[in-house]
Amino acid sequence: MAGAAVVREGRAILWIPDPSEALAGSRLEPAWLPVFYNPVMEFNRDFSVAALEAYIRLYAPHRPVTVVEPLTATGVRSVRYALEVDGVGRVVAGDIDPGAVEVAARNARANGVDDRVEVVRADASALLYRLAREEPEPVLVVDLDPFGSPAPFLDAALAAVGHRGLLAMTATDLAVLEGSKRRAALRRYMARIERVPHAKEVAVRALVGYAARVAAAHDKAVRPLAAYWADHYVRVYLLVERGARRADAMLEECLSHAHWCEPLGHTTFTGCPEPQPPRGLGPLWACETGDEDFLEAVASVAKGKLAGYAATAARVERLASTLRREAPLTRRRFYYELWSLASALRSNVPPRRAVAEKLAGMGWRVVETHYSTTGVRSDAPLQLVRYLVASYRRRR
Ligand SMILES: C[S@@+](CC[C@H](N)C(=O)[O-])C[C@H]1O[C@@H](n2cnc3c(N)ncnc32)[C@H](O)[C@@H]1O
Known part of the structure; x- marks a missing residue:
């Protein structure tokens, strides 16, 4: 094949069309490859x-x-x-x-x-x-x-x-x-x-x-x-x-x-x-x-x-x-997005670890979510999480 490159991925060795034909500056633009x-x-x-x-x-x-x-x-x-x-x-x-x-x-x-x-x-x-x-x-x-x-x-x-x-x-x-x-x-x-x-x-x-x-x-x-x-x-x-x-x-x-x-x-x-x-x-x-x-x-x-x-x-x-x-x-619950709760409360965004520790200390289940670095997932009620966010530190 003319202009092909060889790459290794996993256990496979692959022939792919020459990536030099699909460069946007130094970045590969996959959709430009044949x-x-x-x-x-x-x-x-x-x-x-x-x-x-x-x-x-x-x-x-x-x-x-x-x-x-x-x-x-x-x-x-x-x-x-x-x-x-x-x-x-x-x-x-x-x-x-x-x-x-x-x-x-x-x-x-x-x-x-x-x-x-x-x-x-x-x-x-x-x-x-x-x-x-x-x-x-x-x-x-x-x-x-x-x-x-x-x-x-x-x-x-x-x-x-x-x-x-x-x-x-x-x-x-x-x-x-x-x-x-x-x-x-x-x-x-x-x-x-x-x-x-x-x-x-x-x-x-x-x-x-x-x-x-x-x-x-x-x-x-x-x-x-x-x-x-x-x-x-x-x-x-x-x-x-x-x-x-x-x-x-x-x-x-x-x-x-x-x-x-x-x-x-x-x-x-x-x-x-x-x-x-x-x-x-x-x-x-x-x-x-x-x-x-x-x-x-x-x-x-x-x-x-x-x-x-x-x-x-x-x-x-x-x-x-x-x-x-x-x-x-995840059943019938969205994760709690702390910046969004804080913005509605006009308060600062607390670190998620602080919120998670408080919730866990009260006996609620709480884990990090993969969706957001400022999100937690918990069975704690919304009112409680809002209270913790609001009481973290109010904006003056
Ligand atoms: C995103 S690429 C697939 C990437 C591949 N699965 C991988 O893991 O690298 C989509 C492919 O779908 C093919 N394609 C688009 N429409 C199609 C259709 N209606 N039937 C079959 N293939 C189609 C395109 O030719 C293209 O090669």
Whole structure:
């Protein structure tokens, strides 16, 4: 291949189009490459490798696992799954772009996994619907890693994923999911989203909430095993289960509107106290956004197996551990954003450690949140956290 570069990522060696053709000054602009490769997403892929291994250990230890990655570009993710994750049988890596298909096939061959990574040129949705119809065994894992939003591919992905399968997806359209583009949010996610201090958590809950409604149309339910915000994207891992009753229960329990209570500086699922008019957001996913056992397994894979070779293993372990601590406190609660509470109270922002120590000292559960360096997650009531913020030090 003319003008190609070789990079090492995880256990894979990859041919990618010459990065010198896509430099904006000294910065690589991945979208300018003839075939997309973003080195910043190595963390996303390291986390994905640990998450897939954790999923297979916990949910599919004795099942033939077929993974479909229908937007594969250089094939890096698919090749890494085949090389690095125990229990992966076959990977179907698709892309609509013939140049990407050529590069991905070359990468599969160069890494000695071309017998297990099948590279196909296809539209992502067409590929997923075909696999849903024709595969003798249901596909267990689908990974959507598109430019921007995964929404256009969700129906096909949820048609394809079998019972107790895994749907992983990335969304980079944060201006939409975080509420800066309200009309696009309504079109794309059928949700009312406006920009609030908890925009990152709203983004995660809006994406999961939309996937839940699409799943329900297939008589399927989803449950987030992990969901996080990082760098410039949101990433979620959903366990998919068949059953109309499960889907009904999920919609009943886990889909809800949230309310931005501006005078309080907080977002809630319970409504704002009178007389403040609540501003509705949603529908959003209101149930837990992570599963403790799964996240413990992700952290343990990162600390064990990945630590020997993956560049961002330590960061994966840290994030998975933070998400594990947050998980049990995510049902029908947003984290407390201390700067937002302080701004509503016209007081200074207290250090989160000071607030956390006070709450813990009173017997409340309290942990740091990955969404913000000035945020805590707690089962303590809003009035108490507001009181602690207000009494930290009043502005003169
Ligand atoms: C963000 S890149 C994928 C990155 C890759 N998953 C990774 O981890 O490096 C998105 C890819 O989707 C492909 N694509 C866009 N629309 C598609 C469609 N409708 N069907 C299949 N592939 C498509 C593009 O050609 C591009 O290679």
